Every structure is written in structure tokens, then in C-alpha cells.
Amino acid sequence: MKVTVIGAGAIGGNLAAKLSTAGHDVQVADARAAEATDAVQGRDVIILATPFGVAGQLAGLFALVPAKTVVIDTANYYPHLNGQIEAVDNGAVDSVWNAEQLGRPVVKAWNAALAETQRTRGVPAGTPGRLALPVAADSVEARRVAMQLVDDTGFDPYDAGTLADxxxxxxxxxxxxxxxxxxxxxxxxxxxxxxxxxxxRDSVPQRFAALGANPTLDDIVEMNRAAHR
Incomplete structure (x- = not known):
């Protein structure tokens, strides 16, 4: 598939590398650069690897993108990082709000794995203990496409239902x-x-600080698991 990744941070870099290795035609574009206009044309999939809340700034760009293009949102809302967003704080589903700001439907994928998990713990399909990632979308076809790409990055895709879920x-x-x-x-x-x-979520800064100066990936995963015991 022809895939454009908007955002060249840790998540965007991971996905671009993994999908390119899997044989996809991958382009990477900076959301703030003029080159993004060309990078979103004639593509099968566009992956937004940008901070939460940036989608509204890209609405004009995406107005030029064909409706058949699958758009995947990887962002997560953290008020201490993104600033308070009243609609989300008052009950709007993060990804639904992002789709409304962007002005088109999105698929939610890859958001539920740490960047280092994505980079180091993807393995071929069928490997025992392979990690799984949820994929949510209103379009069955868009969800299917995203699930195939998740599989290509080394994780079992799980159909997590609609965007509202x-x-x-x-x-x-x-x-x-x-x-x-x-x-x-x-x-x-x-x-x-x-x-x-x-x-x-809102206690993450304090809990993360308690891990010390150089927490490992396993330390962070255990911190997240422990919060639900």
C-alpha cells in the first residue's frame, strides 16, 4: 500500500520503518511543512502520528484528500501535555473529537502501545506470546485495512469496534x-x-517520577498494569 506518515517523532518513525520493511511504499511528512500537501495525494493510507489536538490545524489539508483514503489516528490525550480540552474533559471520546476537528472519519490504532514497545517487541504472526493492539473504526473496510497494517508492524490486531468504543x-x-x-x-x-x-491518566506524572531517573520499558509497563490491580 501507499502510506504517508505525518509526524516524524518516535511513533511516526517506528511506523514508517516497520511498514517500509514490510514492503509498503512509505512517505514521511512534517505536519507543518508545505511538502505535506503533496505527501497526502494519491495515497491509500495516511497515519497521523502527531500530538493530540493538532488535527484541527490539518483540516484544510485533509479537505483535499479523497474520501476513500484511510486515515489512522495514533494520538492520545494527556491534559498535562496537550492542555485542557473542555469537550474531552466533559465526556467526548478522544478519537471522535479528533475526527470532528479533522473533518473526516478516522481509525484508532497503535495508540495503545508505548513507542519502545512498538520499536522492539513486534514479532512475526504466529509467534507465541505475540502482543496485540486494538483497532477501532466506524468503517468496516477502514478497520480491516488498519488491522492488516498493525499485523505488518508485528502485532496481532484486535477488532475493538466503532470509534465511539x-x-x-x-x-x-x-x-x-x-x-x-x-x-x-x-x-x-x-x-x-x-x-x-x-x-x-492524570496521575501519570507523579507515578512516572516515582520510577526514578532511568526506568526501563518493563518498569513502565508494570506501572501501567499495577494501576489496575
Missing amino acids: SWRQQPNSPAYCTELTLDELPAALAAADRAKDAAI
Whole structure:
């Protein structure tokens, strides 16, 4: 597939590298650069690897993108990083709000794995213990495309339903950055609690600081798991 990744940070870099290795035609564009206009034309998939809240700034760019192009949103809302967004704080689902700002439907994928998990723990399909990632979208076809790409990056894709259900994979739910297998992920999604998970999300700076100066990936995953015990 022809894939454009907008955003060249850790997540965007990981996805571009993994998908290119899997044989896809991958371009990377900076959301603030004029080159993004050309990079979103004639593509099958556009992956937004940008901070939460940036989507509204890209609405004009995406007005030029054909409706058949699958758009995948990887962003997560953290008030201490993104600033308070009243609509989301008052109950709007993060990804639904992002889609409204962008002006078109999106798929939610890759948001529920840490960047280092994405970079180092993807393995071929069929490998025992392979980690799974949830994928949510209103379009069955767009969800199918995104699930295939998740598989290509080394993770078992799990059909997590519609975009309205994607709050179950947002920060800091039991399914969020806890490195679960395909057998374990459904129960974690079902256990999500919006009020509790938001409170855990907002305590991340304090809990992260308690890990010390150089926490490992396993330390961070355990911190996320422990918050739900």
C-alpha cells in the first residue's frame, strides 16, 4: 500500500520503518511543512502520528484528500501535555473529537502501545506470546485495512469496534500500554472505566517520577498494569 506518515517523532518513525520493511511504499511528512500537501495525494493510507489536538490545524489539508483514503489516528490525550480540552474533559471520546476537528472519519490504532514497545517487541504472526493492539473504526473496510497494517508492524490486531468504543483503549485504561496478548486484550477492554482511567491518566506524572531517573520499558509497563490491580 501507499502510506504517508505525518509526524516524524518516535511513533511516526517506528511506523514508517516497520511498514517500509514490510514492503509498503512509505512517505514521511512534517505536519507543518508545505511538502505535506503533496505527501497526502494519491495515497491509500495516511497515519497521523502527531500530538493530540493538532488535527484541527490539518483540516484544510485533509479537505483535499479523497474520501476513500484511510486515515489512522495514533494520538492520545494527556491534559498535562496537550492542555485542557473542555469537550474531552466533559465526556467526548478522544478519537471522535479528533475526527470532528479533522473533518473526516478516522481509525484508532497503535495508540495503545508505548513507542519502545512498538520499536522492539513486534514479532512475526504466529509467534507465541505475540502482543496485540486494538483497532477501532466506524468503517468496516477502514478497520480491516488498519488491522492488516498493525499485523505488518508485528502485532496481532484486535477488532475493538466503532470509534465511539475507542475510549476503552485510551489513556490509561487496562488495555493501554500494558502489553497484552490477543487472549488477554478483550477482557482488558471490557474492564475499562472512564472515570477511573482518567484519574489514573492524570496521575501519570507523579507515578512516572516515582520510577526514578532511568526506568526501563518493563518498569513502565508494570506501572501501567499495577494501576489496575
